[in-house]
Amino acid sequence: MADYTIKVRRFQPESGEGPYWEEFNVDLDPSLSVLDGLLQAKDRDDGSLAVRCSCRAAICGSCGMKVNGQSTLGCKTQIGEAQEQADKMVGAAGVSAAVADSPIRGEGSDLGSAGNPIVIEPMGNMPVIKDLITDMESTHWTKIRRVTPWLLPHGEPPEREYVVEPESMIDITQSMACIQCGACVSSCLSMEADPGFIGPAALAKAYRFVGDPRDAETHERLHDLADDPHGIYDCTHCFSCIDACPKGVAPMDQIMRLRRKAGEEGIEDPNAGHDHEIAFVKVIEKKGLLDEALLVQESYAPGIKGKLKPSKRGLTETIKSLPTILRPLRKRKVKLRQAIPGLHHGLPKEAMGDVKSIYAHAEEHSEELNLYIRGEEGDDAQPDGAAAEEVTND
Ligand code: SF4
Numbered sequence: 001m002a003d004y005t006i007k008v009r010r011f012q013p014e015s016g017e018g019p020y021w022e023e024f025n026v027d028l029d030p031s032l033s034v035l036d037g038l039l040q041a042k043d044r045d046d047g048s049l050a051v052r053c054s055c056r057a058a059i060c061g062s063c064g065m066k067v068n069g070q071s072t073l074g075c076k077t078q079i080g081e082a083q084e085q086a087d088k089m090v091g092a093a094g095v096s097a098a099v100a101d102s103p104i105r106g107e108g109s110d111l112g113s114a115g116n117p118i119v120i121e122p123m124g125n126m127p128v129i130k131d132l133i134t135d136m137e138s139t140h141w142t143k144i145r146r147v148t149p150w151l152l153p154h155g156e157p158p159e160r161e162y163v164v165e166p167e168s169m170i171d172i173t174q175s176m177a178c179i180q181c182g183a184c185v186s187s188c189l190s191m192e193a194d195p196g197f198i199g200p201a202a203l204a205k206a207y208r209f210v211g212d213p214r215d216a217e218t219h220e221r222l223h224d225l226a227d228d229p230h231g232i233y234d235c236t237h238c239f240s241c242i243d244a245c246p247k248g249v250a251p252m253d254q255i256m257r258l259r260r261k262a263g264e265e266g267i268e269d270p271n272a273g274h275d276h277e278i279a280f281v282k283v284i285e286k287k288g289l290l291d292e293a294l295l296v297q298e299s300y301a302p303g304i305k306g307k308l309k310p311s312k313r314g315l316t317e318t319i320k321s322l323p324t325i326l327r328p329l330r331k332r333k334v335k336l337r338q339a340i341p342g343l344h345h346g347l348p349k350e351a352m353g354d355v356k357s358i359y360a361h362a363e364e365h366s367e368e369l370n371l372y373i374r375g376e377e378g379d380d381a382q383p384d385g386a387a388a389e390e391v392t393n394d
């Protein structure tokens with residue numbers, strides 16, 4: 001047994017007061033969970049402490065919360081590990097700045113805890129209903145429904161069930177592991193900037209059906225998600241959802257797969273997201289460094305430097321982006337040569353050899369970086385957890 005202080009962000013709407021922090025002292029075996037600590041505090045000190053939970057085994061997805069600023073499941077986070085993390089984070093800006101600003105109640109720290117308080121908050125990007133309980137309907141479930149989370153097969157249904165080859169389901173087993181806890185939504189930086197973003201959990205769910213060989217509306221789904229200004233091209237590759245997900249779903253990877261499939265289907269999106277990705281690859285291949293001005297040009301008007309005639313849309317979009325270019329120029333954050341496409345320097349010649357060999361290797365070996373399926377085309381190896389038996393939709 002060891003003593004811990006947990007510092008919980010509380011909000012009791014019926015009191016009419018704003019949120020505040022409360023400290024509780026708990027004594028638990030270090031291998032028990034942060035959720036166990038909360039339930040002990042609720043049992044011994046304050047029965048009004050509200051926390052949502054059910055299975056206590058990382059299965060039901062109920063106990064999403066932030067522990068030391070990181071979105072996770074309370075029942076999957078060992079309190080001993082959370083303590084080590086809290087001790088490392090002292091003085092760091094990792095935990096919510098609100099910790100320092102909001103009033104603190106309780107006497108946890110005075111009761112002789114061995115370390116620094118473990119900071120526990122409700123999930124982010126969602127309205128708080130009470131203490132650690134958030135409203136998942138408005139931000140999570142509404143978005144899940146947005147992606148039509150059921151199969152859309154065509155034709156007469158089979159007499160018994162759809163039978164598919166196990167290999168054809170391997171690609172979606174990772175997205176099928178989702179337990180809808182909302183931890184990825186809580187940590188999503190794009191959603192913070194654009195609450196309308198469909199978000200990591202719903203897009204991972206969308207891939208579950210886009211990649212399903214039984215679904216007959218793949219193109220329509222991809223079109224819909226690419227056309228939506230809050231869709232697949234609204235993700236900024238920040239990796240937060242991958243870090244937060246307790247089940248290894250890696251939502252960002254599923255979003256990249258949706259983008260790749262949309263590109264393969266030739267879907268032109270209004271955000272020029274697909275062209276932007278191609279431009280990114282081209283610019284790095286050419287210069288080894290990111291030339292942002294060239295990136296804008298290549299994303300909207302490839303070939304403007306005389307090789308090809310730029311499209312009308314390309315020119316319009318480039319002109320529209322001028323204020324974005326002029327602002328940092330005026331504030332002297334960017335030099336003129338950095339704002340003119342093609343004038344930004346690249347890597348020295350010797351280093352460009354390495355860049356080119358990385359591109360050649362990737363093309364030759366069909367590699368998908370950061371994706372669940374690793375290895376090369378033709379490998380027999382299957383990812384962990386891949387279905388070995390026939391898969392049905394029962
Ligand atoms: S990678 Fe994309 S979806 Fe995931 S948290 Fe970052 S912005 Fe959100």
Ligand code: SF4
Nearest residue numbers: 178179181182184245
């Ligand atoms: S993708 Fe992961 S983090 Fe997001 S809801 Fe599903 S299980 Fe939770």
Ligand code: FES
Nearest residue numbers: 054056061063075
């Ligand atoms: S209580 Fe079920 S996932 Fe934590």
